[in-house]
Amino acid sequence: DGGITQSPKYLFRKEGQNVTLSCEQNLNHDAMYWYRQDPGQGLRLIYYSQIVNDFQKGDIAEGYSVSREKKESFPLTVTSAQKNPTAFYLCASTTGTGAYEQYFGPGTRLTVT
Amino acid sequence: AQSVSQHNHHVILSEAASLELGCNYSYGGTVNLFWYVQYPGQHLQLLLKYFSGDPLVKGIKGFEAEFIKSKFSFNLRKPSVQWSDTAEYFCAVTPLNNNDMRFGAGTRLTVKP
Numbered sequence: 001d002g003g004i005t006q007s008p009k010y011l012f013r014k015e016g017q018n019v020t021l022s023c024e025q026n027l028n029h030d031a032m033y034w035y036r037q038d039p040g041q042g043l044r045l046i047y048y049s050q051i052v053n054d055f056q057k058g059d060i061a062e063g064y065s066v067s068r069e070k071k072e073s074f075p076l077t078v079t080s081a082q083k084n085p086t087a088f089y090l091c092a093s094t095t096g097t098g099a100y101e102q103y104f105g106p107g108t109r110l111t112v113t
Numbered sequence: 114a115q116s117v118s119q120h121n122h123h124v125i126l127s128e129a130a131s132l133e134l135g136c137n138y139s140y141g142g143t144v145n146l147f148w149y150v151q152y153p154g155q156h157l158q159l160l161l162k163y164f165s166g167d168p169l170v171k172g173i174k175g176f177e178a179e180f181i182k183s184k185f186s187f188n189l190r191k192p193s194v195q196w197s198d199t200a201e202y203f204c205a206v207t208p209l210n211n212n213d214m215r216f217g218a219g220t221r222l223t224v225k226p
Contacts, residue, residue, distance in 0.1 A: 031212045040122065042203060042218035043157075050212055059114070059215075090157070094212060101147065101159040102214060 003027065004105035006091050011110045013085075021076045021108045023091035032074035033092040033102065036060060043090065049074055078110065085112045115140035115206050119217035126194050127225050134189040134220050136178075136204035143209040146187040148178055149216075152200045160202070163187065164209075174198070196226045 004025045013019045025032065031050045035043040035058075045058030049068040063082025068074055074093075078085045088109050092102040120135040138144060148160040161172025168180040178189045187204060204217040 033214070035216070040218060042119075043205075043216040045213075045215060048212065048214075056213070058213075092157075094214075101162060102157075104157040106156055 004091055004093055004103055006089075006105040006108050009106065009108060011108055013110070013112050015112055016080045017112075018077055018079050019085075019110065019112075021078065021089055021091075021110065023074045023076065023105060024072055025074075025091075025093045025103075025105075026072060027093055027095070027103060028071070029093035029095045029103070030071070031094045032068065033094075034058075034064070034066065034074070034076045035090045035092065037088045037090055037107070046076065046089075078112075085110060114213065115144065115208060115215050117204050117206050117215055117217035119202075119204055119220050121220045122218070123221045123223070125223045125225065128196055129193050130224075132189070132191040132194050132198075132222070134202055134204075134222070136187045136189065136217060137185050138187065138204075138206045139185065140206065140208060145207045145209060146178075146180060147205040147207075147214075148172065148176070148187070148189050149203045149205060150200050151203070151219075157203070160189070194222075194224050196224050198222060199224045 007022045033048040034046040047066040049055035065077045091105040094100045094102045116139045118137045145164040147162045151157045163170045163180045171177045203219045207214045
């Protein structure tokens with residue numbers, strides 16, 4: 001079964017701790033993305049990567065970091081510098097450039113207290 | 114970077130009513146345009162997309178959208194909604210030949226049986 005997996009589904013952390021969200025795809029897609037979804041604000045782009053070992057900041061990259069060491073994997077680290085980390089995080093991937101649809105994972109809901 | 118505006122935050126309709134959801138984008142060049150849908154508890158999925166040719170595009174489940182270049186708009190329409198269309202709808206845009214996708218804030222559609 002091809003698709004995108006994100007784990008865990010729910011994640012709880014204490015303020016001040018870094019946390020890494022997992023995203024894996026077996027679709028052989030080149031590009032991968034991280035979005036944050038908040039009520040009334042839609043999906044806001046955090047980072048995206050078009051190829052291995054390369055990534056670009058999106059609109060809200062501050063307080064987040066990513067790596068792309070393998071084509072299949074694009075983990076997102078939410079650092080203690082992110083002021084409002086509690087949110088729903090979505091990972092997506094796509095093949096080709098521009099006109100190709102993105103495929104989304106099920107998301108991870110992060111709660112920081 | 115490009116941006117997307119969706120004018121309606123929450124739309125409530127009765128079954129069989131017609132639907133039109135507004136989407137406007139801001140970008141100086143050629144774009145690809147998308148509508149995604151997120152049914153309750155499900156992944157985001159593609160409804161339809163426009164990248165060239167006929168500005169009236171048809172998607173799944175009877176949805177269609179019209180690209181009006183002069184108005185920078187890509188409104189989503191359906192002649193007769195069903196209760197099962199209750200979902201959140203997102204408009205998105207990428208520049209031509211670029212994977213940098215940006216989403217609107219979303220419109221929540223509630224269809225009353």
